[in-house]
Amino acid sequence: MHIATRSSPYARWRSLPLGTAAITDGFWRRRQAINRGVSIRHGWRMLEQSGNINNLRLAVGNGEGCYRGPVFMDSDVYKWLEAAASDLAIRPDAELEQQVDELIDLLTAVQMPDGYVNSYYQVNKPTQRWTNLDHDHELYCAGHLFEAAVAHRRATGKDTLFEVATRFADHIDSVFGPGRRDGAPGHPEIELALVELYRECGETRYLDLASFFVDQRGKGRMRGHGLWGPQYHQDRVPVREAMVVEGHAVRQLYLTAGATDVYLETGDRTLLAAMERLWEDMAFRKAHVIGGFGAQPDGEAFGPAYDLTSDHCYCETCAAIAAMMWNWRMLLATGHARYADLLERSLYNGFLSGVSLDGARYFYVNVLQSRGGIERPEWYGCACCPPNVMRQMALVGHYALSSDDAGVQVHQFMPLEANVEMSAVGTVKLRIATDYPWDGHVRIVIEQTPATAWTLAVRIPGWCNQATLCVNGEPVDGAGARGRYGRIERSWCTGDVAELSIPLPVRLIEPHPRIDAIRGCVAIERGPLVYCLEAVDQQTGAELLDLRIDAEAPTEAVWRGDVLDGVMAVLAPGAVVDPIDWDDVLYRMVGAQTTSLRNRAMLMAVPYYAWANRGAHPMRVWIPSL
């Protein structure tokens, strides 16, 4: 899922090695503790219960009954493995490690002598490998195996799963490639995984195969009708010629993440130019305010530009994760803060809403408006999202920092300790303290540093105003411009303190005038958090549909330790529309009557990520304004 330091010659910045930045406290530490304590355990039970593990046992001849679930059941096992391994990298746990080892033993047994691994085909269609690349997900599952294997090796130093992965990769490389067989996976994923495999072991065949799969698209090979036509699989045009993000959102975003990985290793700027173009189409025309992507339920797909409904949207949790993966790679490739900004938007909103506060229930679809009746189930028949949330949660600290030859970059703000290696300077040890996202003060303490000067770059979010960056209490001139990185180049001493202060006023947000579905509405934001009204918090007794916000009145942020495990709530003045005038009519002549406001009301908003944790109450992010 992440990008290693040891390669990536065309990366402007590089990821830190897995496990070198550990979150110590605060918002995300709590989420990670629940991820380990609840989600990963719950995930294992669900994989047993849903048949994923049994499918693997069937492949070695000791399972029960028949293969169960969709063709990509193995991939959920791999994502769970990647989550467990990534978590072990931060906090060792002998019991979890043993469970992981036993699962790897099973996978080793499943692997065929020629390296092939796929329980669906081994059990159901042993003689039909690679006959349905568009829909049967063999290469997709392989990609998740590779990602898990890389994470496992990096976390534990063991080669057990990595050997399974490279044997399978070698087999795939013997089947596909120039002079061998043409073809591309209906669901991208293997591209970025092959690049990670290459980064881990230096085998250039893996990078070449990743490039090959990227280049195979757009040959009109993947057929299908209507929504499931070539655009569904990003096969309408070659990747370098694509002008818009389209089709199945997770496929599109895993593909662009993989293509960006190929750029990072090969430096092919025609790829980067296409990625920047596609990113702008996504960010400026097809993004929900929660950092959710794929507006359209039909085909789990990107919709047309500006077609961003609140209630009939999709915003699959996996798509938010895929977008974060891509944004991280674009950030490393370019050093532009806009990618970290959008990553942050998904992280705190459209991704985090994917899991309940207790860690045991999951959203697949993340709507921005509910008329009631929507809650997170504990699992899904198509359970791609829950284990994806688990691996993302275990890795969240990874998005905080990066490094280059003579600098450290701070992207996301969370309390952590890290040893960061700058290749030309040496290693710095730093500690970050913050109560972000509730508070905008971020204190970066240099605990150990080489004598040579190096540069600390700190992201000033694009959404903030009047941020200040200080060193040892002295403001750094010109370093507070939003949407950029505030840079401090100096000879650092142990004990130096850099301090970022971001005011966190409540912000009222309006949508692009081409977005029909939320015309006349505003959203509430504070810091990186998007807020929502949940009916259970409103004191008016009125229907949520009848509430209006006064977009010109002052709002107030109030800490509510008693609500939703503790949140900064927002109080916003508004009013209740009286629908009595409309009792027996849905449409009427303009100006026939004025709709009356019954009374003023104080609306209470809570962070979007926390909604639907107190029952299936009506909710809305976009609030009609008076």
Add this chain to the structure above:
Amino acid sequence: MHIATRSSPYARWRSLPLGTAAITDGFWRRRQAINRGVSIRHGWRMLEQSGNINNLRLAVGNGEGCYRGPVFMDSDVYKWLEAAASDLAIRPDAELEQQVDELIDLLTAVQMPDGYVNSYYQVNKPTQRWTNLDHDHELYCAGHLFEAAVAHRRATGKDTLFEVATRFADHIDSVFGPGRRDGAPGHPEIELALVELYRECGETRYLDLASFFVDQRGKGRMRGHGLWGPQYHQDRVPVREAMVVEGHAVRQLYLTAGATDVYLETGDRTLLAAMERLWEDMAFRKAHVIGGFGAQPDGEAFGPAYDLTSDHCYCETCAAIAAMMWNWRMLLATGHARYADLLERSLYNGFLSGVSLDGARYFYVNVLQSRGGIERPEWYGCACCPPNVMRQMALVGHYALSSDDAGVQVHQFMPLEANVEMSAVGTVKLRIATDYPWDGHVRIVIEQTPATAWTLAVRIPGWCNQATLCVNGEPVDGAGARGRYGRIERSWCTGDVAELSIPLPVRLIEPHPRIDAIRGCVAIERGPLVYCLEAVDQQTGAELLDLRIDAEAPTEAVWRGDVLDGVMAVLAPGAVVDPIDWDDVLYRMVGAQTTSLRNRAMLMAVPYYAWANRGAHPMRVWIPSL
């Protein structure tokens, strides 16, 4: 599809016999000519091509290949038959009648010795009759057979198809009913058809069986998950306890039409009370402005109250037809103009949009907004709508008039000649002249009348203001109140003229404040017509998404004989929003910048029914206001 005069003791008003009111000219005459000249012929070709006819031939052993299409393919044949028969009732045509006779010969041959007719079961599952009432549509198909048979007998006087129908009805009655087998069809339709069969021949077993099927619902027998749960089939609660319309819209509306038919014959007021309650839920909370129903694509279903999007809606053509059928029955049951008003709204908008101006292409889904790319196909794999349009079009004159013991009621305004029988008075011959919907003058000439006094009642549409009703040029006091029937009781003389004058100003319409999707928008209406903006008519060169209407400026209606076979277009002043301020942002702080208006523009709107006849241009009914 319609209700006969000879029965219905609890009807306040009664339908005219089939064929007694013939449209002579104008808007609907032209549509009917195309229906006969193009649509019905096209329909036959499609039934041959899609396998419907071959499925019947397979059932008698001389078809080719395998059964093709969904389980309800026979019903499309029956709807086509009903269309052809209803058209023959107005205008004889030897060739069409022969084609009908040959098809009936085939159906007669298909019928099993015990009366059963269903090509899907006879070909594919001969031993499994009635094993899947929820999904396999045997009773639904039977209902369409009965409707076709009644229409055919009424139109031609022949018993050939009617005998097939009654034999099948007798068979069904031997299987289902009290003391026999329980059960209800997953897709209602047979209920209203059995009542029609009863009306036609007086066999009370058919009425009893219709009541039985209505009463069988709500016993939780129909299972299924999520959207396809009991509510999908209207099986969640008994019909008399239902508070809301829900689930699959066509199923709901055929059911309510059938339940209303049962009321009309039995006088069971608990049924009527439920129907009035459900109608109000539909009309006041779940109706699109075009008179379209079933907002939700998933499950082709009614959505929650006020959830009425323009672009992601469904509004199946069959649902508009089903709503018209139900409204007609409610009108006859109660004499309330609101049912005729809503019928008119569907007739001129959400129904009529279902067919192209040339009669050869059909919408299944009727959206109120397109971003481009939407056109009518010539047929569907699930082709319920096209033949439903054909039978509705052939019968449209039927919705114009009704009668009671001593009166004639005029509901829909179209040029026609009719002989209307009032049971206590005698027969009146009248002629109606009008250029409706383009013009609001309706001239009703009494060409022959009994000497006894009788009452002429004329609907004053709920949407109009300042209508006047005159007799021989003299205004009738108090008869112009909108949303009621203007009544003239007198001793009529031959040559008397009643004249209705409805001013037809352009009306700008606003939506209920709980409808999120179209907040801040207005729709344009004139007379019974809802208008839309189609990109091809706009002279600004701007994107349709950037147009705004000035809801306070005067509009103008202009006859455009050169556009869409001749329409009254509406010119409305507006402006173009300049999206340049928004080039690289989708969301921004309220008040950060004012969105600029590039320039004023004159918008041109055309009737909604006529859209998508000049290519797949962007279109919208609801227009954002300045």
